[in-house]
Amino acid sequence: MGRGPFSGCVRAYGRGMRDDPRLPTSPGFWRSPLRSPRFTSVLGLVLLVGITVLFVTGLVSYAAYNPGLSPVNDKTPDKGFLGFYLFAWPTDPPWLYRLNQGVHVTLGITLIPVLLAKLWSVVPKLFALPPARSLAHALERISLVLLVGGGLFEFVTGVLNVQLDYVFPGSFYPLHFYGAWVFFAAFVAHAVLKTPAAVRNLRRLRKGDGEDEGDTELVSPRPDPPTVSRRGALWFVGGGSLLLFATTVGQNVDGPLRRTALLAPHGGAEPGSGPNGFQINKTAAYAGIDAAERSADAWRLVVTGRTGTVRLSRAELARLPLHSSALPIACVEGWSTSDQWWRGVRLRDLAALVGHDGDPPDVFVESLQRHGAFRRAALRANQVADPRSLLALYVNGEDLSPDHGHPARVIVPAAPGVLNTKWVARLTFGDL
Amino acid sequence: MRRRLVLGSPLQLLLLGCSFALAAYAGVRLLADDWFGVALWLVGAALLHDLFLLPLYAAADRAAVRGLGAAGRREWVMYARVPAALSGLLLLVWFPLISGMVAHRYRSATGLSPDGFLARWLLITGVLFGVSALLLVLRLRRARRR
Numbered sequence: 219m220g221r222g223p224f225s226g227c228v229r230a231y232g233r234g235m236r237d238d239p240r241l242p243t244s245p246g247f248w249r250s251p252l253r254s255p256r257f258t259s260v261l262g263l264v265l266l267v268g269i270t271v272l273f274v275t276g277l278v279s280y281a282a283y284n285p286g287l288s289p290v291n292d293k294t295p296d297k298g299f300l301g302f303y304l305f306a307w308p309t310d311p312p313w314l315y316r317l318n319q320g321v322h323v324t325l326g327i328t329l330i331p332v333l334l335a336k337l338w339s340v341v342p343k344l345f346a347l348p349p350a351r352s353l354a355h356a357l358e359r360i361s362l363v364l365l366v367g368g369g370l371f372e373f374v375t376g377v378l379n380v381q382l383d384y385v386f387p388g389s390f391y392p393l394h395f396y397g398a399w400v401f402f403a404a405f406v407a408h409a410v411l412k413t414p415a416a417v418r419n420l421r422r423l424r425k426g427d428g429e430d431e432g433d434t435e436l437v438s439p440r441p442d443p444p445t446v447s448r449r450g451a452l453w454f455v456g457g458g459s460l461l462l463f464a465t466t467v468g469q470n471v472d473g474p475l476r477r478t479a480l481l482a483p484h485g486g487a488e489p490g491s492g493p494n495g496f497q498i499n500k501t502a503a504y505a506g507i508d509a510a511e512r513s514a515d516a517w518r519l520v521v522t523g524r525t526g527t528v529r530l531s532r533a534e535l536a537r538l539p540l541h542s543s544a545l546p547i548a549c550v551e552g553w554s555t556s557d558q559w560w561r562g563v564r565l566r567d568l569a570a571l572v573g574h575d576g577d578p579p580d581v582f583v584e585s586l587q588r589h590g591a592f593r594r595a596a597l598r599a600n601q602v603a604d605p606r607s608l609l610a611l612y613v614n615g616e617d618l619s620p621d622h623g624h625p626a627r628v629i630v631p632a633a634p635g636v637l638n639t640k641w642v643a644r645l646t647f648g649d650l
Numbered sequence: 651m652r653r654r655l656v657l658g659s660p661l662q663l664l665l666l667g668c669s670f671a672l673a674a675y676a677g678v679r680l681l682a683d684d685w686f687g688v689a690l691w692l693v694g695a696a697l698l699h700d701l702f703l704l705p706l707y708a709a710a711d712r713a714a715v716r717g718l719g720a721a722g723r724r725e726w727v728m729y730a731r732v733p734a735a736l737s738g739l740l741l742l743v744w745f746p747l748i749s750g751m752v753a754h755r756y757r758s759a760t761g762l763s764p765d766g767f768l769a770r771w772l773l774i775t776g777v778l779f780g781v782s783a784l785l786l787v788l789r790l791r792r793a794r795r796r
Contacts (some may be wrong), residue, residue, distance in 0.1 A: 231771055249712075249726070263796070294679070296665065296679050296682065298675070298679075299675075300675070300676060300679075327743060330739070330742075330762070331739060331745055334739075337704070338704060338708075339698060340702055341700060344700055351658075352656040352657060352658030353656065353658055354657060354658025354659050354662040354663050354666065355658055357663065357666040357667075357670070358666060359664070361666055361669055361670070363693070363696060363785055366695075366696045366699070366700070367692040367693050367695055367696035368673075368692060370695035370696060370699055371691055371692045371695050373708065374691075377743055377748065379746050381744070381746040381756075382752050382755050382756055382759060382760075383746035383751065383752045383753055384744075386691060387683075387684045387688050387690070387691055388683050388684050388685025388687070388688065392679070392680070392682075392683070393680065393688065396676045396677070396679045396680035397676075397680055397692075399673075399675075399676030399680075400673045400676045400677050400680055400692075401674065402672075403669045403670070403671075403672035403673035403676065404669055404673060407665050407666055407668075407669035410665055411662065411665070424664070442715075443724075445715055445724065445725075445727045445728065445731075446727075446728055446731075450728075454731075454732060454735070457732070458735065458739050461736055461739070461740070462739070462740070462743065465740070465774075480770045480774060481740060481743075481744040481747065481748070481767060481770060481771060481774075482744075483747060483756070483760070483762075484760070485769075486762065486763075486766060487762070487763075489760065489761035489762050490761070491653045497758055498759075498761045499759070499760070500759050500760075501759060501760070501761045503758060504758045504759045540704070543732055563742065601772065621761060
C-alpha cells in the first residue's frame with residue numbers, strides 16, 4: 219500500500235499528537251503488553267467462524283417464517299434480493315427450528331466476551347494517525363464504522379429482544395434483518411482483508427516462534443509489566459464465554475436442567491406445574507384474550523375452503539378423528555421446550571372437511587388475538603399435509619390451558635413458535 | 651513533497667466498493683422507517699463502546715493494578731479482575747432483567763416471576779469473588795509453607 223499521500227498532514231500532527239503519550243493518538247498511550255497481532259488473530263478467527271454461524275442461522279431463521287408465502291408472515295416486505303435464498307420451510311426434522319434458533323441465540327450470547335475482547339485488542343487503531351494513508355485505507359476505516367457499529371447493533375438488538383426490552387427504534391425483525399446485512403457486508407470485506415495474515419499468525423503461534431505479521435502498531439512501544447500472560451488472557455475471555463454459555467443454554471430443555479440457565483429469560487422455574495406447566499411465550503392476558511370469547515357457548519372454529527364454510531364447536535372438533543404428536547415449542551428468542559404430547563385434529567383432515575381431499579393447500583390462520591404481530595399467520599401446503607401438524611385441543615393428556623391456546627391451537631413440526639398460532643378462530647384453506 | 655491522491659490496492663478498492671454497495675442496499679431498508687433513530691443507534695453503539703465503556707473498564711482496571719501495585723501486591727490483580735469482569739459481563743448482558751426495568755412486561759407476557767434475577771446475579775457475583783478469595787488464600791498459604 220502506498221504511503222505518504224497526506225504527508226503534509228502527518229507533519230502537521232507532527233511530534234504533538236503522535237508522540238505525546240498523554241493522547242490516545244500516540245502509540246505510547248496504550249500500555250497493555252497483551253495487545254499484539256497474534257492476540258487479535260486468535261480472537262478474530264473465533265469471531266470469523268462464530269459470526270458466520272450466527273449469520274447463516276439468522277438467515278435460516280428468517281426462511282423458517284416462510285416470508286415468501288404471505289405478507290402476514292413477512293416483516294420485511296422490502297427485502298428485494300436479500301431474500302434470494304428463501305425456500306419452502308420443511309417439517310423435518312421436527313427439531314430443526316429448535317436447534318437453529320438455540321444455536322443462533324446461545325452462540326450469540328456466548329460470543330459477547332470474544333467480541334468485547336477483540337474490540338479492546340484493536341482499539342488503538344481507532345485513534346491511529348494519519349487518518350488515512352491512501353484512498354483504500356480511508357475506505358477501509360469507513361467500513362470499520364459499519365463493522366463495529368453494525369456488529370454492536372446486531373448484538374445489542376438481539377440481547378434486548380430476548381429480554382423483551384423493546385427500546386430499539388422500530389420493529390425487531392427489520393432492524394435485526396437489515397442490520398445483519400449491513401454488518402455482514404462490512405464483515406466479509408474485513409475477513410477477506412485480514413484472515414490470511416491472521417491464519418499465518420496463528421500458524422506461527424503454534425510453532426512458537428517468528429515475528430508477527432500485520433498490525434505491528436498494536437504492540438505497545440512502552441508496555442507496562444504484564445499482570446497476566448497472553449495465554450492467560452485468552453483463557454479469561456474463554457471463561458467469560460463459558461460462564462455465559464453455561465448460564466444460558468439450559469433454557470432449551472425442560473426439567474431440572476432449565477434451572478441452570480440462571481439469568482436467561484426462560485431459565486429458572488417453569489411458569490406452572492402439571493401438564494400445562496411448560497414455558498409460555500405470551501400469556502392469554504398479555505395477548506388480550508377475553509375469557510368469554512373462549513367459552514363453549516361463544517367459540518366456534520370457522521373453517522373455509524373450496525366447498526364453503528364449516529363452523530365447529532370445540533365438542534364437535536373433539537368428536538373428529540384425533541391424533542397425537544410429540545413436538546417442541548421453539549421461540550425466535552432462543553428458548554424452547556422439550557417435546558410436548560399434543561392431541562387434536564390433523565390440519566389436513568380439516569382441509570378435507572372443506573373440499574381439499576388428498577391435496578391440502580396452504581392455510582391462513584387467524585387468532586382471537588386483537589393485537590400482536592403474528593395474530594394472523596400463513597402455513598404452506600407441505601406443513602398442512604404433514605400428518606403431525608395438528609389443531610391441538612389437548613396437551614400432555616389435558617385440555618389446553620388458556621395460556622397455551624385454549625380452545626385450540628396450531629402445532630406444526632419444525633415451525634417457529636409464533637407460527638403455532640394460539641386461540642385459533644379461523645382457518646382459511648386455499649393457495650396463498 | 652508533492653501532494654497526490656494515493657489509491658492503494660485496486661483489489662482492496664474493488665472489495666470495499668462491493669461491500670459498500672451491499673451495505674447501502676440493506677442500509678436504505680434499515681433506515682427506511684426511522685433513519686435518525688437507527689443511525690443514532692448504529693453509530694452510537696460504536697461510540698458508546700469505544701469512548702465510554704472501554705475507557706471506563708480500562709481505567710478501573712488500571713486503577714486496580716496501580717492500587718495493588720502501590721500496596722506491593724500487584725500479582726493479586728487477577729484475583730479481583732476475573733470475578734469483577736465476569737460479574738460485570740453478566741450484568742451488561744442481562745441488565746434489563748437484573749435491573750427489573752422489564753419486570754412488568756416480562757411477568758405479564760411469560761407468566762414467570764421477574765424477581766429472582768437480581769438475587770441470582772448477586773449470588774453468582776458472591777460465589778465468583780468467594781472462589782477467587784479462596785484461591786488467593788490457598789496460594790498464600792502454599793507460598794508461606796515454602
